[in-house]
Amino acid sequence: MTGRLLNLQRQAAELGRLRTGLTQPGSNGRNRPVRSANWIVSSHDRTRVEAAATLWGGTVERWAPQGNGEAQWRVITESSSIEALLPPGDPLSQYNEMWTGGGCARRCDGITEKLKKRPCVCLDEHGENWYLLGPQQVCRATSRIKVILPDLPGIGLWRADTHSFYAANEWPGVIDMVAAGTGGQGVIPVSMRIEQRQRLAEGKTKKFPVVVVDIRATVRQALTGTIPGSVLSPVPPAALALERAPRDxxxxxxxxxxxxxxxxxxxxxxxxxxxxxxxxxxxxxxxxxxxxxxxxxxxxxxxxxxxxxxxxxxxxxxxxxxxxxxxxxxxxxxxxxxxxxxxxxxxxxxxxxxxxxxxxxxxxxxxxxxxxxxxxxxxxxxxx
Incomplete structure (x- = not known):
């Protein structure tokens, strides 16, 4: 190819978001965050959201993001699992972040706070167990993954964000295993699933959702880069995964x-x-x-x-x-x-x-x- 700007990254446009939470009016009249058991699809393009409603159920509605963002369209679907594709390259981004009304105040990789080029503030101020404190005091683990939704209109990527500690630990293992087999070149079929879990802490049972990225393949297929596209339903494209040539x-x-x-x-x-x-x-x-x-x-x-x-x-x-x-x-x-x-x-x-x-x-x-x-x-x- 010719005629490209060589100093710019080449990436697909973001078509919309996959969300796992929403806000509802509280008893004090103020909105409060609520976790959703099913996926919420939002976009500036109504036709994409309508297509999502056709596939996964729900009613399309006009919606304004928290923080007075530009109005969009969204659908609270009736499905806790949707099929997607991981794009080539590394679709996962992870940081410990703190957000305020003025935007992102901290972005840390666990060792260095990137915005001001300083050591991890949370660790320095609160010690090794800093992650047990609330989001008003310390950063939150923030994982972002970009996927392709092949059955929705448009050529581009959809982003899903989560602050789950469990997803922050589990997603890299899955992504890295597939990348090892495909060299980062494959288009990999996955299921994005909101899974309900529970744990016992301080004598109390706590229930919480975790977004699970489930590769539609066996471990052998993932490690050898031979994940078959036929696992994607209902209509698999001709080639969803990198097929490795026989070794000579x-x-x-x-x-x-x-x-x-x-x-x-x-x-x-x-x-x-x-x-x-x-x-x-x-x-x-x-x-x-x-x-x-x-x-x-x-x-x-x-x-x-x-x-x-x-x-x-x-x-x-x-x-x-x-x-x-x-x-x-x-x-x-x-x-x-x-x-x-x-x-x-x-x-x-x-x-x-x-x-x-x-x-x-x-x-x-x-x-x-x-x-x-x-x-x-x-x-x-x-x-x-």
């Missing part, structure tokens, strides 16, 4: 600078459950070629590039049957053992069982080089 372990092993790096890629393929017989043969051959090349280089022996360069290897080439000479590397010994086991048609479980049977109380992962070498020698002798 063989290419990575060929590009590895050392045999040890190639061994590490072999282990990663095993741990991920991606190992196949063909891939196993490729990785073993690559590792052995790299190990032979390293040994030849250390001995000053000329090396035939065609025999040692893994980049010249075909995808269906069988493992090289190389003898081990004074090799004390357990990883490389295990490579050779897997090669021998593959010729017998053993899978990894069968191989581990055979090893443990011959070495009671010892697994291949905990075995030393001498035990592995003895086991390999036995396998070769029985094969002969």
């Amino acid at each position: 372990y063989a290419a990575e092993a060929r590009s590895a600078k050392t045999a040890d790096e190639a061994v590490g890629i072999y282990r990663q393929a095993e741990a991920a459950g991606d190992m196949t017989d063909q891939l196993k043969a490729q990785l073993i051959a690559i590792g052995q070629r790299k190990r032979a090349a390293e040994a030849a280089a250390a001995a000053g022996t000329p090396v035939d590039p065609g025999a040692t360069d893994p980049s010249t290897e075909s995808s269906d080439e069988a493992p090289v049957d190389a003898e081990i000479v004074d090799d004390d590397d357990p990883e490389m010994l295990w490579f050779h053992i897997v090669t021998e086991a593959g010729e017998r048609g053993w899978d990894i479980d069968q191989l581990s069982g055979q090893f443990t049977a011959r070495n009671p109380g010892v697994t291949p992962d905990t075995a030393g080089a001498a035990q592995l070498r003895t086991f390999l020698t036995d396998l070769r002798e029985t094969a002969a």
Whole structure:
């Protein structure tokens, strides 16, 4: 793309807010805050609020935010759960904040108060238990999350704010887990749910709502970045989550600078459950070629590039049957053992069982080089 201002952040417009509270007249004639069990959708655009009412129930009404803000439209829905999408990047912002009639007086990350560049005021004035005091004395944990509501009109984001201590702790864990799997590039389907909870404090049961961000996927899908878009109903877009391309372990092993790096890629393929017989043969051959090349280089022996360069290897080439000479590397010994086991048609479980049977109380992962070498020698002798 061309013709953009490079010193400005690129972000979608804010279309409206998702709220969990409202105000009602009190006995003294003054408005008092009230928690809502269902979502409240507000926007300057009436058509968006009407669409929300169609989806989640409720009556659209004219409404002025507390603090004499510009009049908007809102609907107090009949739903405590709505489906949304987390946009790419980091949709979560968190600070400890104190607001007054003049606006935000403090904004702190828990260590530094950002507005005046000073240490945390609450901690300095009230000690480690400052958070137990009321909002008139100390800052409040403020979490803001931006989401996409795909079934409402407009291209942009909707913001939900909460002062919940529990949400402040739970939201980052969910967001960071998904970001780890998608690299921050996925559009992730979630449910935004107002969940009623209770706790016992000072002998009294206190009930309170918590906004829960629930990823519509399994933990495995979240961590691997393969969250399926089909979990969003009723009409899922063609692609809601980043679909990660299959990993080319063989290419990575060929590009590895050392045999040890190639061994590490072999282990990663095993741990991920991606190992196949063909891939196993490729990785073993690559590792052995790299190990032979390293040994030849250390001995000053000329090396035939065609025999040692893994980049010249075909995808269906069988493992090289190389003898081990004074090799004390357990990883490389295990490579050779897997090669021998593959010729017998053993899978990894069968191989581990055979090893443990011959070495009671010892697994291949905990075995030393001498035990592995003895086991390999036995396998070769029985094969002969």
